[in-house]
Amino acid sequence: PLISDCGTFTFLSSAIAAISGLLMGYELGLISGALLQMSSILKLSCKEQEVIVSSLLFGALFASLTGGFLIDRFGRRLAIIIASSLLVLGSLILLPYESYEILIVGRIAIGISISLSSIATCVYIAEIAPQHRRGLLVSLNELMIVIGILFAYVSNYAFASISHGWKYMFGLVIPLGALQAIAMYFLPPSPRFLVMKNNDEAARKVLERLRETSDATKELTVIKSSLKDEHQYSFLDLFRSKNNMRARMLVGLTLVFFVQTTGQPNILFYASTVLKSVGFQSNEAASLASTGVGVVKVVSTVPATFFVDQVGSKTFLCVGSSVMAISLVTMGLVNRNIHVNFTKVCRSHSPEDFSLQRPGNFTVTNGSLKDLFASMASTERLSFDVQSPDVVRTGELNRTALAGGKSTTGSHVESGEVPVVLKWLSLASLLVYVAAFSIGLGPMSWLVLSEIFPGGIRGRAMALTSSMNWGINLLISLTFLTVTELIGLSWVCFIYTIMSLASLAFVIMFIPETKGCSLEQISMELAKQKYVRTPLCGVSQRREKLVPVELAKREKEQLY
Numbered sequence: 001p002l003i004s005d006c007g008t009f010t011f012l013s014s015a016i017a018a019i020s021g022l023l024m025g026y027e028l029g030l031i032s033g034a035l036l037q038m039s040s041i042l043k044l045s046c047k048e049q050e051v052i053v054s055s056l057l058f059g060a061l062f063a064s065l066t067g068g069f070l071i072d073r074f075g076r077r078l079a080i081i082i083a084s085s086l087l088v089l090g091s092l093i094l095l096p097y098e099s100y101e102i103l104i105v106g107r108i109a110i111g112i113s114i115s116l117s118s119i120a121t122c123v124y125i126a127e128i129a130p131q132h133r134r135g136l137l138v139s140l141n142e143l144m145i146v147i148g149i150l151f152a153y154v155s156n157y158a159f160a161s162i163s164h165g166w167k168y169m170f171g172l173v174i175p176l177g178a179l180q181a182i183a184m185y186f187l188p189p190s191p192r193f194l195v196m197k198n199n200d201e202a203a204r205k206v207l208e209r210l211r212e213t214s215d216a217t218k219e220l221t222v223i224k225s226s227l228k229d230e231h232q233y234s235f236l237d238l239f240r241s242k243n244n245m246r247a248r249m250l251v252g253l254t255l256v257f258f259v260q261t262t263g264q265p266n267i268l269f270y271a272s273t274v275l276k277s278v279g280f281q282s283n284e285a286a287s288l289a290s291t292g293v294g295v296v297k298v299v300s301t302v303p304a305t306f307f308v309d310q311v312g313s314k315t316f317l318c319v320g321s322s323v324m325a326i327s328l329v330t331m332g333l334v335n336r337n338i339h340v341n342f343t344k345v346c347r348s349h350s351p352e353d354f355s356l357q358r359p360g361n362f363t364v365t366n367g368s369l370k371d372l373f374a375s376m377a378s379t380e381r382l383s384f385d386v387q388s389p390d391v392v393r394t395g396e397l398n399r400t401a402l403a404g405g406k407s408t409t410g411s412h413v414e415s416g417e418v419p420v421v422l423k424w425l426s427l428a429s430l431l432v433y434v435a436a437f438s439i440g441l442g443p444m445s446w447l448v449l450s451e452i453f454p455g456g457i458r459g460r461a462m463a464l465t466s467s468m469n470w471g472i473n474l475l476i477s478l479t480f481l482t483v484t485e486l487i488g489l490s491w492v493c494f495i496y497t498i499m500s501l502a503s504l505a506f507v508i509m510f511i512p513e514t515k516g517c518s519l520e521q522i523s524m525e526l527a528k529q530k531y532v533r534t535p536l537c538g539v540s541q542r543r544e545k546l547v548p549v550e551l552a553k554r555e556k557e558q559l560y
Contacts, residue, residue: 006133010210013187014125014137017080019180020117021141023087023173025148027110029294030156031056034166042100054474055104059111061470067116068463069235072196076124076459077189083117084181086110087173094170106170115470119462126450127190127458128210131518135308138450142443143298143305150294192455192519195220195227226455226520233457238464243527248452251510252465255445258503260472262324263496264437293434297442300435304443312515313444314507320440321504325497327433332493334426441503451514454523 003011031053039049071079090109093102121141129137155172159165191210194203200220207216238249304316453461484492514522 006130006137007210007212009212010128010130010133011137013128013210014140016180016183016187017121017124018141018144019176019183020080020083020114020121021144022148022151023084023177023180024114024118025145025150026152026155026173027056027087027114027148028145029149029152030169034156034169037160037164037166038103041098042103044100048100052100052103052107055107056111056114057470057474059108059113060115061111061467061474062108063112063115064119064463064467064470066463067119067466068460070116071120071123071459071463072457075189075193075197076120076127077184077187077193079120079459080117080124081181081184083113083120084177084184086113086116088177088181091170091174091177095167115466119459119466122446122450123458123462124190126447126519127192127455128188130211131521132516133309134451134519135313135447135515136305138447139301139305139308139443142446143301146294146297146301146438146442150298153294191220192223192227195223196456200224222518222520223455226523233454235457235460238457238461243454245454248526249461249464252449252452252461253468254506255448255511256465256469257472258321258499258506259441259445260469260476261496261499262321262437262441262503263328263492263499264434264441265473265476292431296431296434297438300438301443304439308444308447309515312513313447314511314513317440317444317448317507317511318504320436320442320444321500321507323436324433324440325500325504327429327436328493328497328500330425330429331433332490332497334422334429335488335490335493338422338426448511448514451519451522452512452526454527455519 006014035044035049035052038044038052042048044052067079070082086109090106090113093109094106118141122138125137125141126134152169155169159168162168188206188209189202191203191206194200194206203223204216204220207219208214211219233245237245239246241247308316449462449465450458512522512526517525
């Protein structure tokens with residue numbers, strides 16, 4: 001019923017576009033396992049591992065700054081095709097060579113690709129989806145990202161003990177990326193993009209195919225009347241008060257700010273360490289960390305995806321933020337009772353600890369190498385999250401110490417016998433926190449962003465919020481270890497709690513409830529000056545009465 005409700009062709013188009021999400025999640029989750037092998041093969045220092053991981057981020061930041069123009073100029077569909085081709089290219093560069101420089105070039109290309117495709121996919125799906133099912137279809141992308149991460153964890157495990165396993169890990173995306181590029185070529189461009197380019201006849205045909213109807217004139221008229229007003233936007237208008245664009249931009253940027261500062265990207269970096277420090281042993285922690293969190297993310301994103309159109313994105317954002325605050329307080333209190341001592345791993349180890357990484361002293365037998373990889377994997381597994389490719393950086397610090405040998409694992413965790421209750425409470429609050437993020441800020445923020453901007457400038461606006469996303473992410477990940485060392489993990493949890501509560505207040509005050517409205521209705525409502533001054537609780541009731549009247553007015557104006 002869900003599929004027929006959206007229209008089979010629309011659902012198929014959205015699903016093919018959402019493969020971008022799968023590829024993105026896979027690339028984000030992949031590097032933890034791949035680096036384990038590469039760091040020993042290429043004898044990478046701590047700094048070099050950080051650079052490899054950050055290179056993806058810099059590529060992503062670059063693409064998000066420039067990608068918006070590409071999406072608005074050449075179209076959403078073409079941007080997705082370019083992005084998946086670039087992913088294939090970046091992965092192909094990585095395979096034949098075992099060199100540090102080539103690795104960086106490949107990762108930058110992949111970073112550009114996943115950043116470009118994540119913006120283009122959200123916009124494309126939002127623009128082809130029928131209004132009563134838009135939430136479902138746009139959230140499909142987020143669901144694919146978490147599934148991608150889970151796949152990456154699985155492939156990390158599968159290829160960990162195989163020689164040159166990292167090549168298989170990187171290679172797995174190539175057929176999928178190529179397949180998506182080819183499939184996207186046969187899908188229709190976004191009807192709203194065609195109208196922007198004054199190609200009304202083609203847009204009508206596309207709409208008829210998507211809606212499976214013989215006459216899409218009504219929807220086309222609405223799109224045209226709204227785009228006529230919106231098409232004159234320039235990039236700088238995003239920062240002017242005209243049609244409330246500045247306020248809408250601030251809402252978008254603040255939402256992205258909270259996605260990053262509520263700590264999801266980084267708390268996961270700590271997850272295995274916290275679990276180890278509260279008494280979970282290495283293998284247990286490893287399997288819980290990688291698959292457990294991966295599964296929790298997928299399972300909690302599913303209801304958010306399927307019920308968003310009935311419940312509304314605002315409700316999910318409120319629930320998610322509240323539950324995150326509760327679980328973070330619990331985590332903070334538990335960690336106050338368990339003294340987790342974290343040292344700055346990269347700096348605290350003298351060069352002789354890196355004997356394992358120097359060709360001359362390479363005296364480790366294969367058996368112990370395998371064990372070492374297992375113990376390294378356990379501390380590293382959790383460093384990833386959807387919104388945060390770069391958080392990996394911080395994870396690297398952890399691993400490089402372990403590269404010195406197993407004995408170092410004890411150096412950054414002090415733990416006596418930990419009460420069983422605290423041990424399980426710590427794990428439970430972590431998983432609840434991950435789940436709360438996955439129903440709230442994870443998928444919903446991107447849905448809201450794809451809705452609140454006018455069509456003529458949607459690509460550039462999304463790109464700007466996306467660059468804020470990658471930028472803050474980089475900043476937080478670069479300072480995370482230092483801050484934690486200064487104030488301790490439990491205080492970090494409390495700061496994240498405050499941020500979660502702030503995001504809850506922000507959502508209640510400023511995020512409009514958009515379920516069941518067309519993109520044009522949302523844009524028209526938000527363009528009204530009073531939108532920012534009054535809290536948005538009443539907007540959805542008022543909108544129902546207002547919109548038909550306004551559209552009728554506009555249609556009359558067009559007739560005369």
